[in-house]
Amino acid sequence: MDNILFRGIYSATFSIYDENLNVKKESVDKLVRYNLKNGIDGFYVGGNTGECTVLPNRTRKQMLETVKESAGGQGKIIAHVGAGHMDDVMDLIGHANEVGVDAIASLPPSLTAYYKPDEIIEYYRQIASIAKAPLLAYVTPVLTCDVMWFAGQIMDIENVVGIKLTIADYYLFEKIKLIKDGNINILNGPDESMLSGLVMGADGAIGTTYNLMPATACGIYSSFRKNDMVEALNYQHKLNRCIDVLLGSNIAKWKSILTVLDIDPGYTVDPARMPSESEVREVVALLEKAGCTKEMV
Numbered sequence: 001m002d003n004i005l006f007r008g009i010y011s012a013t014f015s016i017y018d019e020n021l022n023v024k025k026e027s028v029d030k031l032v033r034y035n036l037k038n039g040i041d042g043f044y045v046g047g048n049t050g051e052c053t054v055l056p057n058r059t060r061k062q063m064l065e066t067v068k069e070s071a072g073g074q075g076k077i078i079a080h081v082g083a084g085h086m087d088d089v090m091d092l093i094g095h096a097n098e099v100g101v102d103a104i105a106s107l108p109p110s111l112t113a114y115y116k117p118d119e120i121i122e123y124y125r126q127i128a129s130i131a132k133a134p135l136l137a138y139v140t141p142v143l144t145c146d147v148m149w150f151a152g153q154i155m156d157i158e159n160v161v162g163i164k165l166t167i168a169d170y171y172l173f174e175k176i177k178l179i180k181d182g183n184i185n186i187l188n189g190p191d192e193s194m195l196s197g198l199v200m201g202a203d204g205a206i207g208t209t210y211n212l213m214p215a216t217a218c219g220i221y222s223s224f225r226k227n228d229m230v231e232a233l234n235y236q237h238k239l240n241r242c243i244d245v246l247l248g249s250n251i252a253k254w255k256s257i258l259t260v261l262d263i264d265p266g267y268t269v270d271p272a273r274m275p276s277e278s279e280v281r282e283v284v285a286l287l288e289k290a291g292c293t294k295e296m297v
Helices: 023-036 056-069 087-101 117-130 148-153 171-177 190-201 215-225 230-248 251-261 276-289
Strands: 008-012 042-045 078-081 104-105 136-140 160-165 184-187 204-207
Touching: 023 056, 023 160, 042 056, 056 078, 056 087, 078 087, 087 117, 117 136, 117 148, 136 148, 148 160, 148 171, 160 171, 171 184, 171 190, 171 276, 184 190, 190 204, 190 215, 190 230, 204 215, 215 230, 230 251, 230 276, 251 276
Parallel strands: 008 042, 008 204, 042 078, 078 104, 104 136, 136 160, 160 184, 184 204
Antiparallel strands: none
């Protein structure tokens, strides 16, 4: 069986909702269409960028339904189902099964340091067994176990096809990609080093900045595929200047940049604080100075 099911660039989609936590469908539709117009291959819905840990399941379900409807069959949909309680995880998987998605994904359980490595493996085994779509696991720095061992164990689970791999060690990254003689679907996590991941064997990437600068992100991937490393690095530099401005900001400030695209970014729940109009103008001015906003067309 070929596990390489997902190639290309996937936006870690912002969740856009109002004060009552109802999805702002017009905003989501604009964002999805903007991403598709600029070459995005699909959407990673309900992950960390989508505020998974602070939103109720009803909002997360609305987001998944809205993204799928807005995409209209263009691009693949990956539904992130990680949550703080197993009942919520199972509820989200059941919903994703009903809606129909191309893959299920999940962060490891919350308070990962509390759980033993074999318990985390069992978590993925449980959700893989009830997901109708293939499962992508998630490797992040919060894992306290041997990551190489963990990845090998994960890939022995039926219905698991790969990993969203968010690590800074690209030597280890390459070793993980060689599991099962390379028959493991690896999607690079860190936006700022997407090109590094591609060089070390990633099949594609999932990232937050791809919402805002999808053409730039896709430029990295397409240039790499054409073996034009100079152009790929040029695109990576452009993307990284956006990251320079926004790194360390809360999710509300990241979403506020959607105003550049005439997209209402909606609301963000506590404890995140919505930026003031002057703060938004300030960060947009910094993005303009860095040459980022001209990439957002």
